[in-house]
Amino acid sequence: MEKVQILVLCNNAEILPIVMRLIDTNPDWQATGAADEEQGLSLFNQRPFDLVLLGSGMDQATEHRLTPVCIAINPEVKFVQHYGGGSGLLKAEILGALG
Amino acid sequence: MANTVLHKADTRGFADHGWLKSYHTFSFAGYYEPSRIHFGALRVLNDDSVAGGGGFGKHPHDNMEIISIPLEGALEHQDSMSNVATIKNGDIQVMSAGTGVQHSEYNKNTDEHVKFLQIWVFPNKRNVEPRYDQVTLNPADRHNQLQQVLSPNADDAGVWIHQNAWFHLADFDKSISTEYKIKGAGNGVYVFILKGDVKVNDQLLNTRDGYGIWDVDGFSITAESDAEFLLMEVPMEFKY
Numbered sequence: 001m002e003k004v005q006i007l008v009l010c011n012n013a014e015i016l017p018i019v020m021r022l023i024d025t026n027p028d029w030q031a032t033g034a035a036d037e038e039q040g041l042s043l044f045n046q047r048p049f050d051l052v053l054l055g056s057g058m059d060q061a062t063e064h065r066l067t068p069v070c071i072a073i074n075p076e077v078k079f080v081q082h083y084g085g086g087s088g089l090l091k092a093e094i095l096g097a098l099g
Numbered sequence: 100m101a102n103t104v105l106h107k108a109d110t111r112g113f114a115d116h117g118w119l120k121s122y123h124t125f126s127f128a129g130y131y132e133p134s135r136i137h138f139g140a141l142r143v144l145n146d147d148s149v150a151g152g153g154g155f156g157k158h159p160h161d162n163m164e165i166i167s168i169p170l171e172g173a174l175e176h177q178d179s180m181s182n183v184a185t186i187k188n189g190d191i192q193v194m195s196a197g198t199g200v201q202h203s204e205y206n207k208n209t210d211e212h213v214k215f216l217q218i219w220v221f222p223n224k225r226n227v228e229p230r231y232d233q234v235t236l237n238p239a240d241r242h243n244q245l246q247q248v249l250s251p252n253a254d255d256a257g258v259w260i261h262q263n264a265w266f267h268l269a270d271f272d273k274s275i276s277t278e279y280k281i282k283g284a285g286n287g288v289y290v291f292i293l294k295g296d297v298k299v300n301d302q303l304l305n306t307r308d309g310y311g312i313w314d315v316d317g318f319s320i321t322a323e324s325d326a327e328f329l330l331m332e333v334p335m336e337f338k339y
Binding site for chain 1: 126127129131136159196225
């Protein structure tokens, strides 16, 4: 089974690697990090991620800009806002988004 | 018509990390129960016990209002905003994580557990400036009455957060009763029993039970024994 590909957008340099590390502890998930919207879009153009996790520093305007572009590439992509910056809510957020 | 949800104490998630034992009312970390993700803007209600000398090492948070209420013992707090403080039973601590904050919380005492409630509320706006505050409460002010310990207003009693939420603590003698009136339109209240037996309208609750009630203007609370409890009023629908 292919791993669920998760793009993590987060401009907090301390939180981004923690979230990626936590995602990668699940053998069925694989995280790729982007520190800003431009990098995120560039990565999405290279690979159609299954899920985009919007973390610290990503406001609603960013989400509104990204959503249609990503959906045009992968209509099945899910978006989820990550809260809390660590392990507490991550699993529920991802499982909830994947359905 | 009132909507309600009952979470009996023994249905909560549980995690034993050795130094930390935690009961989770809502899905948290390794505990995932799709029917128990949140109650409105209330996302986390963890009932934590930290062994002597143990604690949470330095770790980051963002975009969450984090409230701690010590029930026994004392926690030493340090954060990236240069705050160093101790919170103990009778205090309430709040941290708006906003754009990002790092903190640690350690049990100051090596020979006794610290027990505290860790509560996370979704903020009503993203990426606010991080802030920390703590307040020492007067326990006499909650004897047989509701003591406001949190609100959305900086100039009101207790601590404040970035959300249209109000928390009250109470320490009732048996048979004491009161009415709670909802403060914010569209809000609901999550009742958490710290100790004893309490009736919310006709619903009997026991120690560590949780009970959410919404789509009401208010409700009655009656102590069926000497009892301590926490009321958390939060928006049921929210965006930021």
